[in-house]
Amino acid sequence: MNLTGWAVASLAVGTYLVRLSGLLLRRRLRIPDGVRRYLDLGATALLIALVATAALVQGEGFAGWARPIGVALGAVAAWRRLPLLVVVLVAAAGTAGLRLAGVP
Amino acid sequence: MIVVGGSFGALAASAHVPLLLTVAMSVFVFAGGSQFLAVAVIASGGAPLAAVLGGLLLNLRHLPFGLAVGDLVGRSWPARLLGTHLMVDEVVAFARSRPDPARARRGYWLVGALMFLGWNLGTVLGALSGAAVPDPARFGVDAAFPAALLALLLPALRRADAARVALLGAALALVATRWLPAGLPVLLALVGLVAAGRAPKGELVR
Numbered sequence: 243m244n245l246t247g248w249a250v251a252s253l254a255v256g257t258y259l260v261r262l263s264g265l266l267l268r269r270r271l272r273i274p275d276g277v278r279r280y281l282d283l284g285a286t287a288l289l290i291a292l293v294a295t296a297a298l299v300q301g302e303g304f305a306g307w308a309r310p311i312g313v314a315l316g317a318v319a320a321w322r323r324l325p326l327l328v329v330v331l332v333a334a335a336g337t338a339g340l341r342l343a344g345v346p
Numbered sequence: 347m348i349v350v351g352g353s354f355g356a357l358a359a360s361a362h363v364p365l366l367l368t369v370a371m372s373v374f375v376f377a378g379g380s381q382f383l384a385v386a387v388i389a390s391g392g393a394p395l396a397a398v399l400g401g402l403l404l405n406l407r408h409l410p411f412g413l414a415v416g417d418l419v420g421r422s423w424p425a426r427l428l429g430t431h432l433m434v435d436e437v438v439a440f441a442r443s444r445p446d447p448a449r450a451r452r453g454y455w456l457v458g459a460l461m462f463l464g465w466n467l468g469t470v471l472g473a474l475s476g477a478a479v480p481d482p483a484r485f486g487v488d489a490a491f492p493a494a495l496l497a498l499l500l501p502a503l504r505r506a507d508a509a510r511v512a513l514l515g516a517a518l519a520l521v522a523t524r525w526l527p528a529g530l531p532v533l534l535a536l537v538g539l540v541a542a543g544r545a546p547k548g549e550l551v552r
Contacts, residue, residue, distance in 0.1 A: 245363050245384065245385070245388045245397065247367060249384070249395070249397055250367055250370055250371050250384075251374075253375050253380065254370075254371070254375045256402045257376075257402065257405045258430065260405050260408050261405075261408045261409075261433045262412070262426075262427075263409060263412065264408060264416065265413075265415075265419060265429075265430055266412075267416075268416025269416060276545075279545055281413050281414045282442075282508075283507065283508055283539060284414070285413075285415075285442065286511065287511045287536060287539065288515070288533070288535050289435065289438070290499060290503075290515060290516045290535070291512075291515050291518075291519035291534075292435060292495065292532050293496045294492075295516075295531060295532060296488075296492040296495075297492040298520060302523065305488075309488055309489045312486050312489030313489050313492045315493075316489065316490075316492075316496065316497065317496050319497075320493070320496060320500050326494060329493055329494060329497040330490045330493060330497075334485060335486060338484060338486035341483065
């Protein structure tokens with residue numbers, strides 16, 4: 243099997259329509275403040291869930307310790323209000339160092 | 347972003363995806379996770395239909411993103427149509443981390459444009475150099491993405507209701523990864539909204 247132009251086009255169009263529909267719905271509806279709060283909270287929850295799964299899960303199993311420890315080091319840097327670039331470098335360096343030391 | 351784009355290009359090259367198709371994917375789909383998933387499905391012998399459905403499932407989270415950042419993108423049709431395409435995780439998180447709407451709007455477009463350029467430049471470089479690209483895991487690149495997102499979200503998490511919702515949502519998503527296909531566990535995080543409770547007292551809802 244190989245990836246066809248049709249498959250790529252369907253994925254592109256489908257993804258675009260998903261993105262556009264949320265944006266247009268926002269325009270169409272008069273959203274009351276209470277619902278707006280839920281939208282904000284929902285977006286935060288989705289992104290944090292993305293962080294959690296990206297930090298801990300690989301495929302269907304545990305990603306190994308090196309990655310979540312690196313992310314945790316980055317989180318400490320972020321909590322200390324260090325710049326974003328430092329956060330990213332601390333996380334990547336922590337994980338790379340652990341892997342170099344043989345931690346999976 | 348260039349590095350992750352590079353590893354996508356290299357993966358696609360090693361899965362024998364033609365260069366033109368690889369680049370077209372990064373330009374027109376522009377959603378990293380779904381692109382990796384689609385190529386991985388094809389590389390492991392799956393059908394193109396499965397690759398498309400898996401990728402779309404993974405991208406369903408962009409619908410609530412659109413609802414949340416709808417006001418930031420702009421009012422004119424060209425702005426909406428173009429801004430829609432830049433709606434990736436990092437851009438949503440960055441824009442929402444700016445409290446003032448004008449700066450949030452600038453951030454959305456600036457970070458969106460940078461991400462788009464970096465991702466596509468990386469894809470081309472990676473696809474051209476193929477297997478010569480070293481494994482990005484050696485450099486801890488896989489830890490950089492969640493750490494950056496977390497840093498952007500930290501200000502929002504200082505609100506007690508947001509912290510409750512996010513914690514419950516993330517826990518549900520993590521548990522669900524054992525049973526649900528990629529994409530659905532993250533959507534399950536919306537169930538965390540049951541922990542929202544009432545708006546914090548004296549808090550002006552944006």
